[in-house]
Amino acid sequence: MNSAPVSDVVNAGELPDRLLRGPLAQMSALERAIFRLRLEQYLPDVLRPLQKLYGGRADFGAQLERLLDIVARAYASRSEELRLLDLRRVSEPGWFQRSNMIGYVCYVDRFAETLNGIKSRIPYLKELGVTYLHLMPLLKPRPGANDGGYAVMDYRAVNPAFGTMGDLRELATALRREGISLCVDLVCNHTAKEHEWADKAMAGDPVYQDYYYMFPDRIMPDQHEMTLPEVFPDFAPGNFTWYDRCQRWVWTTFNEYQWDLNYTNPAVLAEMLDIMLYLANQGVEILRLDAVAFMWKRLKTDCQNQPEAHAILQAFRALTRIAAPGLLFKAEAIVSPDKLLPYLGLAEATNKECEIAYHNSFMVLLWSSLAERRVTLMTHALQNMPDTPVDCAWLTYLRCHDDIGWAVRAEDATAIGLSGFLHRAFLSDFYSGRFPDSFARGGTFQHNPKTGDRRISGTLASLAGLEAAAARQNWVEVDLAVRRILLLHALILAFNGIPVIYMGDELGLLNDHGYLNDPDLAGDNRWMHRPRMDWQKAEQRHDWQTVTARIFRGIQAMIRARKQTLSLHAEARCYPVWTHNEQVFGMIRASARGRLLALANFAENPQTVFRHRIRDMGFQGELIDRLESKTLDGWSDLQLGPYQVLWLEPVAPA
Numbered sequence: 038m039n040s041a042p043v044s045d046v047v048n049a050g051e052l053p054d055r056l057l058r059g060p061l062a063q064m065s066a067l068e069r070a071i072f073r074l075r076l077e078q079y080l081p082d083v084l085r086p087l088q089k090l091y092g093g094r095a096d097f098g099a100q101l102e103r104l105l106d107i108v109a110r111a112y113a114s115r116s117e118e119l120r121l122l123d124l125r126r127v128s129e130p131g132w133f134q135r136s137n138m139i140g141y142v143c144y145v146d147r148f149a150e151t152l153n154g155i156k157s158r159i160p161y162l163k164e165l166g167v168t169y170l171h172l173m174p175l176l177k178p179r180p181g182a183n184d185g186g187y188a189v190m191d192y193r194a195v196n197p198a199f200g201t202m203g204d205l206r207e208l209a210t211a212l213r214r215e216g217i218s219l220c221v222d223l224v225c226n227h228t229a230k231e232h233e234w235a236d237k238a239m240a241g242d243p244v245y246q247d248y249y250y251m252f253p254d255r256i257m258p259d260q261h262e263m264t265l266p267e268v269f270p271d272f273a274p275g276n277f278t279w280y281d282r283c284q285r286w287v288w289t290t291f292n293e294y295q296w297d298l299n300y301t302n303p304a305v306l307a308e309m310l311d312i313m314l315y316l317a318n319q320g321v322e323i324l325r326l327d328a329v330a331f332m333w334k335r336l337k338t339d340c341q342n343q344p345e346a347h348a349i350l351q352a353f354r355a356l357t358r359i360a361a362p363g364l365l366f367k368a369e370a371i372v373s374p375d376k377l378l379p380y381l382g383l384a385e386a387t388n389k390e391c392e393i394a395y396h397n398s399f400m401v402l403l404w405s406s407l408a409e410r411r412v413t414l415m416t417h418a419l420q421n422m423p424d425t426p427v428d429c430a431w432l433t434y435l436r437c438h439d440d441i442g443w444a445v446r447a448e449d450a451t452a453i454g455l456s457g458f459l460h461r462a463f464l465s466d467f468y469s470g471r472f473p474d475s476f477a478r479g480g481t482f483q484h485n486p487k488t489g490d491r492r493i494s495g496t497l498a499s500l501a502g503l504e505a506a507a508a509r510q511n512w513v514e515v516d517l518a519v520r521r522i523l524l525l526h527a528l529i530l531a532f533n534g535i536p537v538i539y540m541g542d543e544l545g546l547l548n549d550h551g552y553l554n555d556p557d558l559a560g561d562n563r564w565m566h567r568p569r570m571d572w573q574k575a576e577q578r579h580d581w582q583t584v585t586a587r588i589f590r591g592i593q594a595m596i597r598a599r600k601q602t603l604s605l606h607a608e609a610r611c612y613p614v615w616t617h618n619e620q621v622f623g624m625i626r627a628s629a630r631g632r633l634l635a636l637a638n639f640a641e642n643p644q645t646v647f648r649h650r651i652r653d654m655g656f657q658g659e660l661i662d663r664l665e666s667k668t669l670d671g672w673s674d675l676q677l678g679p680y681q682v683l684w685l686e687p688v689a690p691a
Contacts, residue, residue, distance in 0.1 A: 055102075060109040068120070072112055075359045076105070082355035082389075086348035091303050100303045104310060104356060111314035112360040119320065119363070122213070126363035133169075133218075133323075133365060133392065133535065134430050134607030137600045140169040140220075140537030142437065145199045147569045148540055152200040152208045159215055161575070165543060165589075166596035169535060170212060171220040171325065173438055175199055179229035179294060182557050185438060185567075187222070187327060188229040188295050192312045202319060209320025220323035220367065221316065225309055226331045227295040230287075234308075235296050239283045248305055249296050250288035250334065252277070258286050264337055270485050272560055290331055290340075300332055300349055310356055317361040325367045326350070326391065329380065342376045350380065350390040366391035367432065371439075373446065374398055374422045381429040389428075396431040398422070399532060401444050403435065403525055404500070405460070408467040408477075410640045412622040414460075418449040419613040419624075430607040431534030435525050436500075436542060440482040440492040440563055441468070458489065465491035468500055476502030476518065478548060480562045496566040498522060498545040503584070507547075517641050519545070519584060520680035523591045524637055527664065527682035530599045531624065531635040533611035538592070544574050545588045598663045604631035604686065614654055620644045621677060625654065632656075633663070634685040638677035646675045651685075659688040 056076070061069050083104075091097055115123075126132055141162060149155045155172070162170065174186025177194040186196070195202050209219045228235055237245035252258055258277040265276045268291055277286045278293040288297040298305050313324060333345035350366070357364050368380040368391040377397075382389035402415040425431060443464045447457035466472040468479040469491070479495030498504065501521040506514035522545065529536040552564030578589035599605050609628035616623040620640040626633040634656050638644045651660075659671040663684040669675070677683065 056105060056109045060106065060113045064113060072109070072359070075362065079355045079359050083352065083359075086351040086355070089348045090300075090306075090345060090352070094303070100307070103303075103307055105359075107307060107311045107314065108356055108360045111311075111318060115318050115361060118210070118213075119318065119361070122322075123361060123363040130428055131608060134428075136602055136605040136607075138168055138430075138535045138607075139166050139596050139599070140171060140432070140535050141165070141167040141540070142171040142173065142434075142537055143540035143570070144173045144438075144567060145175050145196075147567060149570070151198075152195070152204040156208050156211050159211060159217070162217065163215060165538075165593055166600065167538075168216055169218050169220060169323070169537070171323075171537065172222075174222045174224070175205070176222075176224075179231045182292075182294065183229065184292055184295060185563075187224050188227075188292065189224050190229040190231040191233070192223075193315060206319045209322075213320060213322070218322040219320060220325055221321050222327055223309075223313065223316065223324045224327045225298070226328035227289075227291065227297045230294045230296050232296075238296075239280065241283060244304075246283075246285075247302050248299055248308075250299050251283070251285040252287075253285060255286065258288075260336060261334070261340070264339055266339055267485075269483060270487075288334070291328075297331070297334075300345070306349065306352065310353060313353065313357055313364075314360050317357065317364045322363060323365045323367055323393070325369055327369045329368050329391075330370045330372055330376075342370075342372060342379075347379055347390060351382075354389055354391070365393060367393040368395070370394060371397045371442070371444075373444065378423060378426070381426050392429050393432050393535065394429075395437075396433050396532070396534065397444060399431070399529075400434055401441065403528060404441065404468065405443075405445065405464060406622065406639050407501070407521060407525070408464055408475075411619045412637075412639055413453050413619055414445070414449060414455065415622060416613045416615060417453050418446065421449070424610060425533065425607075427608075431532065432537055433529040433532045433534050434537045434539065435529060436497045436539040436566065438539075438563065438567060440494050442490070442492045462489060462491075465493060468493045468495065470505070476505055476514065478504040480548075480565060482562055494562045494565055496546055496548050496568065497525070497539065497542045498588075499548040499566075501525070503545055504547045507584075515584060517679060519587055519591075522588055523595070524639070524680040524682050526592050527595055527684075528622075528624075528635065528637055530595050531605060531626065531633070531682075531684060533609070533626070534607050536599075541568055541570060543589050543592050544571065544578065544585050546571060546574070595664060598666075598684065602633065602663050602684065602686075604628065604633040606630055616646050617650050618644055618646055621646055623654070631686060634660075635682065636675065636677060636685065637682045638680055641679045643679065644677050646677070648672065648674050651675060656685060656687060660685040661688050 057069050149158045175196055176189045177191040177196050178186045179188045179190045195205050212219050234245050234248045238249055267274055273292045276290055278289045279286050290297050330341045332349055333343040334340045335343050370377055370380045380391050380394050402418055406412045406415045443461040445457055445461055450457035450460050467475045468477045469481050470478050478499045479493045482492045482494045484491045502518035506518050546568050548565045549568035552558040558564045574585055577583040577585040580586050604626050609626045611626055614623040614625055621644050622637045624635045660669045
């Protein structure tokens with residue numbers, strides 16, 4: 038593809054003038070000047086990826102003007118309060134990296150029924166310490182089965198069961214005024230087959246058929262299937278679906294009712310950009326971009342992580358920064374670390390992509406260490422992961438709405454004397470409760486007999502042993518389960534990035550098998566770890582005699598400690614260290630703000646880290662444990678109780 042020279046496409050002087058005479062004509066001179074400055078700043082970053090994608094098209098200039106017109110109109114319609122927020126965010130680009138960023142993720146209906154219900158629960162979120170709220174898919178889905186809301190039929194409407202777009206706007210405002218940033222899902226890779234675009238394509242409209250991948254026969258689908266994996270082999274085998282109404286095969290990566298969008302058509306990128314800015318103007322501060330790895334298709338590949346998918350994200354970021362620079366992107370790309378970092382913007386020049394990405398590997402390694410009672414694999418694997426780019430952050434988590442796939446790299450397993458295949462099988466057996474003496478109670482999700490992969494469903498508390506212990510009324514095991522829950526939270530709170538708590542984990546909610554009574558949910562056991570919020574149990578958080586209070590208060594105390602610990606800012610380097618004890622994980626956070634050593638005992642019995650090893654790590658003299666606010670003897674070996682975690686900083690000289 039030959040790219041047209043920039044000078045042939047746009048006159049950097051004339052283009053702003055045209056926009057200022059159009060959508061921005063009614064704005065003040067200052068507001069128009071701000072727009073011009075941002076346009077001049079980001080236009081090179083806009084052009085670079087767009088030329089990669091569409092530079093060979095004869096209408097490239099017209100497509101560019103269409104995109105910039107969308108940007109200008111969004112800027113003109115942005116509220117004064119949100120423009121002021123933009124200015125604050127620009128003045129502190131790393132605002133989301135601060136140690137006070139604490140995330141919480143929930144389904145609207147399962148947490149509080151409606152958006153107005155969410156608003157009424159803001160005091161609960163503030164009590165816990167939340168400053169970042171991710172609401173699971175809330176845009177209008179197709180009726181019936183909808184992949185948990187990820188089959189969207191209208192991006193500009195809220196699920197009617199939750200409320201209205203006006204309710205979302207009011208909620209965003211209320212959260213923002215309480216210091217909580219709102220994150221929502223935007224499904225970029227596909228729409229529901231009931232979406233207006235898909236409906237027109239189904240009816241034979243060639244304009245909208247070009248919004249999707251549609252084929253009159255099996256020639257191209259069969260060629261693609263030779264290299265395409267199956268996402269849901271159990272209930273959605275294959276990647277293409279035949280529809281009699283339009284006499285076409287349609288690309289449907291996830292389910293037959295989810296149609297993949299065709300980003301080779303610049304009209305699709307323009308439509309999605311318009312939607313992004315529309316949501317930003319409702320007060321959304323972070324967009325979780327779903328399934329971004331799948332957005333570009335190429336024959337003879339797995340159609341994931343293609344260079345053009347990165348170019349699309351780069352274009353989205355540069356364009357949205359002109360109209361709404363306070364908006365952040367979070368990449369939902371559950372891929373290996375080497376393929377993940379580019380989503381954080383390891384491109385040339387200033388071409389950033391997303392500011393936040395899920396650290397799936399850290400989550401998997403935590404569960405692996407918990408099952409093994411050994412931290413060798415985690416330490417080795419994390420030592421071989423590169424640092425995040427500047428002004429980016431990991432999202433650290435223990436559970437999400439999805440299953441856990443055991444993404445343990447064969448190279449890492451082999452390096453420490455394990456079989457990757459056998460270790461993954463062990464983890465599946467352990468967390469499904471099939472392994473002898475396993476404390477976990479989970480369920481197998483999507484067993485693939487071709488590869489042997491078995492993913493796992495289950496709430497954090499059930500996987501950590503609380504369900505089995507409570508069923509046996511074994512209070513020693515209950516105590517150990519609570520300790521495991523707190524250990525895991527202490528580590529995601531200490532790691533590099535934004536820690537996110539999944540709804541109900543702060544209360545120790547167990548697996549919910551009620552989903553089996555709903556025919557739309559019964560075939561997907563991930564709903565066992567999506568229970569409705571138990572507000573009666575939540576009331577127990579004030580009663581120290583309950584397990585609920587121990588978990589809630591324990592997590593709450595760790596959140597307070599994190600917010601007061603400057604060395605946990607996301608800009609601080611984060612690297613694991615060998616403690617010379619296979620049961621104790623060590624991790625250092627280091628920056629000009631200070632140094633912190635986190636130690637975590639993954640065994641149910643006490644463990645020792647020898648003092649000379651602590652000194653070798655650069656921690657000499659007296660140390661203070663930030664979790665307990667206790668000073669430790671700087672000249673003795675360190676003793677860690679079962680599943681105990683320490684956050685150690687040097688005591689400043691008097």
